[in-house]
Amino acid sequence: MPELPEVETARSLIAGRALHRQIVDVDDSDRYVTRPHAGGELGSALTGRSLTAAHRRGKTIWVETSPAGGPAAGGPAAGGPELGIHLGMSGRIVVTDPDGAIAEAGDPQRYGAKLPKPAWNRFTLRFADGGSLVLLDPRRLGRVRLHPDIAALGPDAAQVTPAEFRALITKGRTAVKARLLDQSKIAGVGNLLADEIAWQARVSPQAPVNSLSPAQVNRLYRALKSAVESAIAKGGAHTGEIYAARRRGGTCPRDGAPMVHGTVGGRSTWWCSREQAIRAARRPRGQRTPAG
DNA sequence: AACAATGTTCAGTC
DNA sequence: GGACTGAACATTGT
Numbered sequence: 279m280p281e282l283p284e285v286e287t288a289r290s291l292i293a294g295r296a297l298h299r300q301i302v303d304v305d306d307s308d309r310y311v312t313r314p315h316a317g318g319e320l321g322s323a324l325t326g327r328s329l330t331a332a333h334r335r336g337k338t339i340w341v342e343t344s345p346a347g348g349p350a351a352g353g354p355a356a357g358g359p360e361l362g363i364h365l366g367m368s369g370r371i372v373v374t375d376p377d378g379a380i381a382e383a384g385d386p387q388r389y390g391a392k393l394p395k396p397a398w399n400r401f402t403l404r405f406a407d408g409g410s411l412v413l414l415d416p417r418r419l420g421r422v423r424l425h426p427d428i429a430a431l432g433p434d435a436a437q438v439t440p441a442e443f444r445a446l447i448t449k450g451r452t453a454v455k456a457r458l459l460d461q462s463k464i465a466g467v468g469n470l471l472a473d474e475i476a477w478q479a480r481v482s483p484q485a486p487v488n489s490l491s492p493a494q495v496n497r498l499y500r501a502l503k504s505a506v507e508s509a510i511a512k513g514g515a516h517t518g519e520i521y522a523a524r525r526r527g528g529t530c531p532r533d534g535a536p537m538v539h540g541t542v543g544g545r546s547t548w549w550c551s552r553e554q555a556i557r558a559a560r561r562p563r564g565q566r567t568p569a570g
Numbered sequence: 571a572a573c574a575a576t577g578t579t580c581a582g583t584c
Numbered sequence: 585g586g587a588c589t590g591a592a593c594a595t596t597g598t
Contacts, residue, residue, distance in 0.1 A: 468577070
């Protein structure tokens, strides 16, 4: 589930339903999800506070907290610790209200198709009003920590400008898909979005980034924006146009050519055999290749 | 049973 | 030191 669109939905859920409710109990007993947590630090840091604002960059959420004991008494800088949440491969956020109403982020696809098991609750904030915020995560690759390192991430994929994109994408010689997945360059693109973006741009996921023509870079940028916006609006990265074609026997929704499968950037990758064929770098008309 | 899965990180190589 | 690659991580579903 969780690429940028799902994470944005989760952030929005927290911002809309979990703020300004006093935390009276914290279950941070999962030692792996709270790594490198030794025990109790999250609970002691958060108990008595409330969440005051939810932010996101790429796939990382961070939540501001109030000073201990209640609403901000000092200036804007007088808050509590930042709570970092990452959904990993299978995480979801669930917020319950005092009356028992349940609100859930995202469009559960794989693990969400079934009723979630209570054993998948990996981290819980219990509020004074009787409600709660829960990180549900079957695979436990999600992560909760204090003060996540947001600066290590590149600009958010939904915010990056064309100039930033060009500078961040075209340096080096790694494959296009590997670069799109590099969170330190651009934050938020995951495996499904990366395939969708390359497909929309008609660029081979295997193409070395330094072989891209300016036109290809422009197409990738436009595809990035349209794929991200569409996926947020529709509720997840699995709503992309080629999601259904990412399977054996799948065909390209544009030209009907067979989809090809391979491993690129260490991840399972699907692309159109015709429109995204790898080929020699294109050069502007009239420009000679370097002598050699 | 073996393998793949919407992610990150670490050890290792160039 | 930077850029890059592949394995490891924990668990579930096919």
